[in-house]
Amino acid sequence: MPTKHKKNRNRETTPWFSLLLGVALLAFLALLLGFWVQLGQPLGKSLYSAANLLLNSEFIKPEEMSLRTGWIVVGQVLGYIAFYGILLRLAWVLLGDNLTASYVRWCYHDHIVVCSLNMQGQAFIRNLRQSNSEQRIVALLDHIDDEHESWCQQHAITLLYGDATQETDLHTAAVASAKAVIACGESTDTNLQISRAVQAISRQRPASNPPLDLYLAVNDAMLSEGLGNENYRHFLQPNERLNPCPYNADNLLARWYFNQYPPHTWADQHGQQQVHLVFAGFSPLVEALICQYAKISPYKDFAPPVFTLLGAGAEQWRDTLVARYPVFANGRSGAEQVIAGLYAQECTQTFKLDETKLTAIAQNGAVTAVLFCATEDESNFRHAMSLHQQTLRFNCWQVPFYVRLQQSEGIHTLLASANDTNADASLIPFGMAEQVFDLKRLMQVERNARAVHEAYRQNMLQADPGTAMSTDSMKPWEQLAETYRAANRRAGDHLPVKLASIGIHMPADQPLVLDDAIRLDEPAERRELLSRLEHRSWRYERLVNGWRYGEQRNNRQRLHPSIVLWEDLSESERKKDTSQLKAALRIIQ
Template sequence: MKLQKKIGAAARLLKSRGLAIAAIFVLFSGLVGFLVENMRDGIQPTDGAAAAKLAVHSFIQTLKLFSLDLSSRPLAENWFLVVARFVGATVAVVAVWRTIASLFGREFAVWRASFLSGHTAVLGHGQRNAHFARSARTADDRSASIILDHDRSAMAHMATAQRAVLLEADLNHSEAIAPARVEKARLVLIGSGSDERNLALAQAVLRRRAAAEARDGRIVLTIDDPAMAETLARQPAIAQPGRGDELAIFNADALAARLLLARTPFSDLALAAGQSHVHLLFAGFSSAALEVLLHYLRLSPCAGLGPSRISVLTGNAEAARETILARVPNLALALEDGLAASDPAANVPLAWATRLRIVAADPSVLSWDAALLDRLAEWGPFTATIFASQNVLNDARLALALNTPGNRGAGLAVPFFVRMDKRSSLETLFRRLPGRMGKDGSACARLSEAVTPGEAIEPFGLFEDICNLDAIFGAREALARRLHETYRLKNFGEGASADLPALAPWERLAETWRIASRRSADYLPVKRLSAGLAAWRDVTDGPALPPEIVEDPGRLEALARLEHDSWRIDRELNGWRFAERRDDDRLLHPHLVGYDALPDDVKDYDREMVRALTRR
């Protein structure tokens, strides 16, 4: 392994500094060779002035080696000069070529790009787009890439494809994307470093593809602001371009949270530990932590577990509170000091499903005192600890520092999950849980009783995992399509009208219903746990749940209750509240109540959603 690293380092050095190294070699070899030749021809340095004159004369002769004159005299010249003459000619040719390329390189690159079709168009440099572009290629894929950015040198690390065309472009102007030929591309990656600029580029790409009537392409739009990404995902003009094109909005924090919960359902950890509810501890707070919190809440209803408990440990409690409430105002009623604390029986949004508290303490202290741990454990034993502050490197160091028998024995004997975007040497010290997922989050074994979760430190959110097309367009999307198609066929069999918006084919389905199907796919492992089954199995062909589940009225009713609770949490996270009459504009709904208070026809709908999972 060390030898491979040394060889790789040498190869990178030759690639980046090869011309300079060759020129130095020519100067050294030529100077030595001509000194030997001149002295052999009788030019002897009798004093200092003569020696200097000899050196200057030899150096001038050496400079003439950087030409295309290969007329050497192998029998008369020494081999220093023979080798230097050929290497010097090579350096001269490469230097001339680079000069021409610097003068006419863009014109040549644009000319090359004009012949490409079915390629990958990369609008903006960066490691994330580089990983996406790499995941798009297979071993036998010889498709080209056109990479646009304002800084050509910053794009060099992305030119991993043999047929990559690099072009400098000012992406602040949408017309600058013309050389990328996005209307002919099969994949367009948009990630220029600014959400507003990325959105403008996406709109320009959609206009060009619509004008050219381009079809069956994929577009990945990077939006770093999770709230903005969530809003855009519900806008048909962006999320549903039509003509067979697929546009996915990529937010690193949201996708990292989804893949974490797909790989390790927290409900599974709690059930395996014999806990009565899930209690999550967030050591530090950031947008990444908030995405994990929100995604877990959507998947939190689970048979055998009560309302969840969430503790956030942060040095700036007020800022964390403002961030949470700005994103989800309804969570104010689930806070420890909120309205729900004084009236726990009140039927208010989210207070029935979870309790949230924000503890003002510095989580970066490498040893937490007993008083802090006792306070954190007031809500019961922890299920998992998530390290996701603003400083990724400090999170890894803190997790390792707390991974001691003293801390683990003091209530932290639970898996540690550390948000990381890049590989680090610290990761070699982590101890992972078994059952690794695929990059689309589709395959994982249930936590084994033989595992010791209290020793596990698991990274999540690595670019190589989340910046992957399979994680966006892979098994989860296929399962969501299948669940929707099953729902359509069932309703058509009962005489439902094909004009109903919820029964449209996936290609024309409103994004609201698509999101519902995707979240149903995300929730499937928890449903299986609630039915007493292993969380994971391949459901691409057979039914998601065994048919005998619906033959047991008790199990059917329990799963229908969870179906409603999950829908209710999702609505309340999106700002909806209970009212006697439905008002979509004001986000009011009469069914935001407990399952027992629902009308029978709504209960039947939830039961039917469970039955749909037992069909092929």
């Protein structure tokens, strides 16, 4: 059971009360000057008269008009402002939330509830405001201060106090009639508790309404990969009233990066036949980038990609990755190979490399891009500048340098302080919150994945209706378990790569819409290439997720008979890949 929290508004009222108490002090000083200076009373009597008049809050009676001096009038006016200001502020603190909550509960429909105003929550809201300025948004927080109030007023957000893990507080935010809930807190455990509470409320949602979208931040990478496990199914089981969409911040950023800056396109344009990515610094983002690109890397006749880890302790990082993903071990071949190599190059913490080390890295494959992925913006930028200057000095690695910068406000300051005329063109910032945390982009990913799944269902139902209807992977998207949804997202992510392989380059973050004149199954060479690429990407995704070849499929043991090279597939399996791609693109359009 989730922990019950005692309601404590924690609203910072100190600035308001400090201001009002300051006004009261000025009122007392004005009254004191009036009695002491203007009326000439002794200091002791003046102090008593000023305090008595201020505390009693009485107007001077007509028979006492001789006491109405300028300072006393000013003091009385300020005293009334302070007195009634404090009363009104106390009333708002005690009753304001209840009034706002009642209005939301009875009047809000098709709104979006955000359960945190951290960097993710604020980015989601900014992007929502840019795409639809009229969209109603409710922020439900268990801690509110004046900074929260100011930010919400600036972005026209309704702010409510409450614990989003409790059903009663979710009812206050009218979740049952909402369009979506975004649980984007830093604690995965809290987000899962929110998921359970939202799941309970969604049962009260009218069946005629569309399903409630629940966007759930899972900040632990290993947990994110294992959400298809039965242990978490009760948190994320979709149904006709609830559509859970778990996400991991690093996985989102990896997906965005490869969609925005596809390395295979740059490599192809510069005469390379293989992608080689160098990661400077290590963080969970590096793991997400390697796993994401390993799954979607098949492009034209390119060789599998090469990854190099660069930094102090690089060999230990590589060993950690290989222990977690055995398929990344060097020396694999045939149907078990996903990448051409995962290498480690030790260097100082400031990333100073001599010409020998730079050349040694390039000997594993021409470098395509360098990514700085540490968690601190300034150190990322400084290290990128240092390594970039060394590559210029030794005239090597003439490739783009991508620098992770989470705060967009600091980019221009860092570039201005670089004192390098080539910095603007060579160092490309990525990873700002507004780029990654965007509901529109998340919905596009889900839309592509849904289309892939629907195409798969159509093909399987035509081929073998009886068997297809009895398998979990054939359920409609609304009932599909997370493990199968994740596989369909991979296929959706690979669609632009496959299209680029046949010369169709789609703009980043745009819907996949093809001209009706484009044929994917003609000529035969194109059909075969698309089939090869789809099977390789599917096989890579299975291998990265721990599957192995087995003569009989076994989901529990992660065995599959199709984890073989494309040449070893049956003709029917080869044709299925191309027809499924055609059907998916038709559904998307």
